[in-house]
Amino acid sequence: MLSRAVRVAIVVAMLGLVVTLALAFRRDPHDIRTGTIGKPAPAFVADRLDGGGTLSLSDYTGKVVVVNFFASWCLPCTQENPALVRVYERYRGSDVVMLGVVYQESRDSALSYVKRMGINWSAVADDDGRVALSYGVFGPPETFFIGPDGVIAGRHIGPIDETTLITGIEALRREATR
Amino acid sequence: MKTRIVIAAAFLALAAALVLAARPHEPTADERVDRITAELRCPVCQGLSVKDSPSETARQMRDLVAERVREGKSDAEIEAEFRAAYGDWVLLSPPIASWSGLVWLAPLAAIAAGLLLATARVRGGAPINVAEPSAAQVAALRERVAREEAAEG
Numbered sequence: 001m002l003s004r005a006v007r008v009a010i011v012v013a014m015l016g017l018v019v020t021l022a023l024a025f026r027r028d029p030h031d032i033r034t035g036t037i038g039k040p041a042p043a044f045v046a047d048r049l050d051g052g053g054t055l056s057l058s059d060y061t062g063k064v065v066v067v068n069f070f071a072s073w074c075l076p077c078t079q080e081n082p083a084l085v086r087v088y089e090r091y092r093g094s095d096v097v098m099l100g101v102v103y104q105e106s107r108d109s110a111l112s113y114v115k116r117m118g119i120n121w122s123a124v125a126d127d128d129g130r131v132a133l134s135y136g137v138f139g140p141p142e143t144f145f146i147g148p149d150g151v152i153a154g155r156h157i158g159p160i161d162e163t164t165l166i167t168g169i170e171a172l173r174r175e176a177t178r
Numbered sequence: 179m180k181t182r183i184v185i186a187a188a189f190l191a192l193a194a195a196l197v198l199a200a201r202p203h204e205p206t207a208d209e210r211v212d213r214i215t216a217e218l219r220c221p222v223c224q225g226l227s228v229k230d231s232p233s234e235t236a237r238q239m240r241d242l243v244a245e246r247v248r249e250g251k252s253d254a255e256i257e258a259e260f261r262a263a264y265g266d267w268v269l270l271s272p273p274i275a276s277w278s279g280l281v282w283l284a285p286l287a288a289i290a291a292g293l294l295l296a297t298a299r300v301r302g303g304a305p306i307n308v309a310e311p312s313a314a315q316v317a318a319l320r321e322r323v324a325r326e327e328a329a330e331g
Binding site for chain 1: 221222234235238242260262263264265268291294295301302
């Protein structure tokens with residue numbers, strides 16, 4: 001027979017496993033907290049896709065910035081695009097800025113996609129993948145929420161919907177007005 | 179005499195080759211890139227290092243590592259850059275001084291648990307009771323043995 005202490009230890013270990021699994025399964029796999037969350041957003045200067053010079057993230061300090069990594073070959077990007085378009089129109093001209101970063105695609109192909117999909121916000125090229133690597137992107141689509149303080153507050157992996165976008169943006173706007 | 183000289187020369191040459199091979203040398207830039215990328219996990223693959231992966235993401239990561247090596251960054255600085263972006267996950271061997279480093283304790287914990295269990299069983303196990311057979315049982319057994327021996331002839 002096992003001693004009482006050993007039996008208690010086994011029960012405690014199994015309970016710990018159950019609690020850990022229960023907590024892990026409660027987490028939304030799309031909202032992954034990796035190295036960049038809670039840290040200053042990596043700065044970048046990149047060529048605008050429309051050929052209109054360069055764009056620097058630092059130009060948007062003090063605003064809520066939504067950075068979306070996308071590609072035309074990525075089907076979930078096409079699926080999430082209507083939500084992005086609606087949210088862009090909702091916040092157009094406000095303190096909220098949306099930026100698109102092309103992920104592993106030629107500029108011509110990405111530009112054609114941007115025009116076809118009605119993407120009216122600024123989109124930049126990332127030919128060598130440095131912007132994506134600095135943000136720890138696994139693959140498109142991925143969306144990052146950057147607060148007016150320049151810190152990454154959230155990250156969404158996979159296609160994003162309108163509610164998640166608005167919730168993320170409004171949380172940062174509320175924080176900014178506090 | 180000649181044979182001995184040849185054998186001695188061969189040993190000397192072997193010793194010199196071993197010393198030269200074991201001599202610490204400054205790794206080349208390519209060797210450093212290979213070493214660092216072999217330790218980085220490819221984000222879009224399953225269990226492949228950046229060095230071994232043929233994916234575009236891995237190629238971009240190798241290019242970035244090569245550039246940082248050219249800039250004179252140390253291995254630790256380059257690894258830190260990728261950890262800042264992807265977390266400790268990006269390292270194929272999790273660092274000991276981190277939460278994910280707890281995984282290194284798992285084998286020790288398993289061994290400790292096994293020892294604890296074995297000790298508990300050895301100490302707590304009930305002794306085997308072997309009761310002395312009664313005189314009637316001994317007599318019956320003897321009779322049976324005699325019967326079987328007789329049957330075998």
